[in-house]
Amino acid sequence: MAFHEVRFPDTISRGARGGPERRTQIVELASGDEERNASWANSRRRYDVSYGIRRADDLAAVVAFFEARNGRLYGFRFKDWADHRSCLPSQTPSPMDHQIGAGDGVTTSFQLVKRYASGGQSWARAITKPVAGTVQIALNGVSQGSGWSVDHKTGLVSFGTAPSDGVAITAGFEFDVPVRFDSDALDVTLDIERLGSITSIPLLEIRR
Numbered sequence: 001m002a003f004h005e006v007r008f009p010d011t012i013s014r015g016a017r018g019g020p021e022r023r024t025q026i027v028e029l030a031s032g033d034e035e036r037n038a039s040w041a042n043s044r045r046r047y048d049v050s051y052g053i054r055r056a057d058d059l060a061a062v063v064a065f066f067e068a069r070n071g072r073l074y075g076f077r078f079k080d081w082a083d084h085r086s087c088l089p090s091q092t093p094s095p096m097d098h099q100i101g102a103g104d105g106v107t108t109s110f111q112l113v114k115r116y117a118s119g120g121q122s123w124a125r126a127i128t129k130p131v132a133g134t135v136q137i138a139l140n141g142v143s144q145g146s147g148w149s150v151d152h153k154t155g156l157v158s159f160g161t162a163p164s165d166g167v168a169i170t171a172g173f174e175f176d177v178p179v180r181f182d183s184d185a186l187d188v189t190l191d192i193e194r195l196g197s198i199t200s201i202p203l204l205e206i207r208r
Helices: 056-068
Strands: 003-007 017-021 024-028 034-038 044-048 075-078 098-102 109-111 113-118 121-126 136-139 142-144 148-151 156-159 168-172 177-181 188-190 196-198 202-205
Touching: 044 177, 056 188, 056 196, 098 109, 098 113
Parallel strands: 003 075
Antiparallel strands: 017 044, 024 034, 044 202, 075 177, 098 168, 109 156, 113 121, 136 142, 136 168, 148 156, 177 202, 188 196
C-alpha cells in the first residue's frame, strides 16, 4: 500500500475534529424490539483538519502536503491529540501500560496494541505507527533497555531471544494514526486580510 512515513503538520492537526467510527446494523422488529449486529470488528477514525488553519501560511502548508501526497493516493501519519499515547493524555507512557503478549519460548515478534476498557469490556487496537524513540518494553514488570527492537512502520516488536514461557510482555509508547486524504480536491479561500481557510479537509484512517 502506498504510504509516506511523514506526519501531517502538528500545528494544524492540534485543531482537528474527529474520532472513532463504528458500523452497526440495526433491524427493528414488528414488536418494536431491535436486533443489532456489528458490521466492523474494529473502529475506523475520521478527522477534519480544516479547523486547525489560522493563517495563510497554514493554508500553504496544507496545500503543499496535499500535493506531495497526490491527494488520496498516498497515506501518511497523523497525530490525534486526543488519543496518541498508551496512557491517559495527562500521564507519561510507562513500559507497563499494556500487555502485548506472553512468552512461549519460541515467538520473538509481538504487535503493539492499546486496550480500551470500560465496564468489564475491552477492545484491543493494533498500533502500527509508533513514534520513534517513545517505545518502552518490560518483561514481567522489569523494564528492558536492550534485547529488542521495534519496526516503526508496522509496530512489530522483535526480541533477539524469545521470552520465556509465561513471561508477560508489556509496552508503553506514543503513536500516530495512518490516514489518507478522503478527497482529491481542496476548496481554498484566501481573504483580503490574508487569512486562509479551506472548507473541509477530511482524513480517513487506513486499515490494512
